[in-house]
Amino acid sequence: MQGIQLQNVTKEYANSQGQKVCALKAVNLSIRPGEFVGIAGKNGSGKTTLARLLNGLLLPSDGRVIVNGMDTRQRRYIKEIRRQVAMVFQNPDNQLVSPVIEEEIAFGPENLDLTEEEIERRVDEVLQIVGLSELRHLSPHMLSGGQKQRVAIAAVLAMRPAYLVLDEPTSMLDQTGRRGILDYLRKLNRRQGITIILISHNMEDLAGADRIILLQEGSIVYDAPPWEAFNRENKIKPPNIVRLAQMLRKSGYLLDEKITTLEQMENSICRLLKSTT
Numbered sequence: 001m002q003g004i005q006l007q008n009v010t011k012e013y014a015n016s017q018g019q020k021v022c023a024l025k026a027v028n029l030s031i032r033p034g035e036f037v038g039i040a041g042k043n044g045s046g047k048t049t050l051a052r053l054l055n056g057l058l059l060p061s062d063g064r065v066i067v068n069g070m071d072t073r074q075r076r077y078i079k080e081i082r083r084q085v086a087m088v089f090q091n092p093d094n095q096l097v098s099p100v101i102e103e104e105i106a107f108g109p110e111n112l113d114l115t116e117e118e119i120e121r122r123v124d125e126v127l128q129i130v131g132l133s134e135l136r137h138l139s140p141h142m143l144s145g146g147q148k149q150r151v152a153i154a155a156v157l158a159m160r161p162a163y164l165v166l167d168e169p170t171s172m173l174d175q176t177g178r179r180g181i182l183d184y185l186r187k188l189n190r191r192q193g194i195t196i197i198l199i200s201h202n203m204e205d206l207a208g209a210d211r212i213i214l215l216q217e218g219s220i221v222y223d224a225p226p227w228e229a230f231n232r233e234n235k236i237k238p239p240n241i242v243r244l245a246q247m248l249r250k251s252g253y254l255l256d257e258k259i260t261t262l263e264q265m266e267n268s269i270c271r272l273l274k275s276t277t
């Protein structure tokens, strides 16, 4: 079966006093290929634990995680699971190890027994996808935070993963860097069909997702499309564009109820103006 399934997954850690801390409690979740899934929740709600279970960096204390039919507890699958489920973390500085951008990107494919030509082709391709072809000979350290994060994303894309899991990838970035990363993620999802699992505290980041999953104390308490989550779930603070739509609707403007992004707001206002002229 394609996709990722969490079946009754519980994850416990031992704290510094040796007591058990339950980070995830009997979680059931199914992620379909091609989806863009947003994961939200307060500090300590279990988001990072969930992310690390998806590619076997962590194994469940109970229950099963299945990636394209492969159980993460079976050691013989772990290499293939890690290739299919790529991870990008918060701080790009911790992920970049090579002195030159193109070397950084070639690093993963070089461990996949590919020919030189194929590696070269992949490096060219992903540099183009993240818009960094011109800068390929520079050191990653000369880049802005947003550009560094794009190098980190390119480096994992070169492995051709089916799933990209990002744990708060924009939290160290300024507004421009953040928007850039989100645009790339949306493009990757739509054009290349890569499944995206994006963890963020920022609801604007998750506004373009297919669904938002809200974690609370290790359990999924909500799983719905963003427009529904933002308008109906009071534990989620809606992005400004949704609040503006709510205010305009209260004032009598018949705006589309599914608005969560600037683009959708623009379309809805244009439709409204056309229908009144």
Ligand SMILES: Nc1ncnc2c1ncn2[C@@H]1O[C@H](COP(=O)(O)OP(=O)(O)OP(=O)(O)O)[C@@H](O)[C@H]1O
Residues within 6 Å of the ligand: 013, 014, 015, 021, 022, 023, 041, 042, 043, 044, 045, 046, 047, 048, 049, 050
């Ligand atoms: N290695 C560990 N050892 C012990 N307890 C841990 C460990 N990692 C996480 N925890 C605990 O598990 C719970 C969930 O942590 P997790 O990091 O998954 O939450 P999170 O939602 O990612 O939080 P944040 O928003 O701060 O990143 C917390 O109570 C945390 O203290």
Ligand SMILES: [Mg+2]
Residues within 6 Å of the ligand: 047, 048, 049, 167
């Ligand atoms: Mg975390």
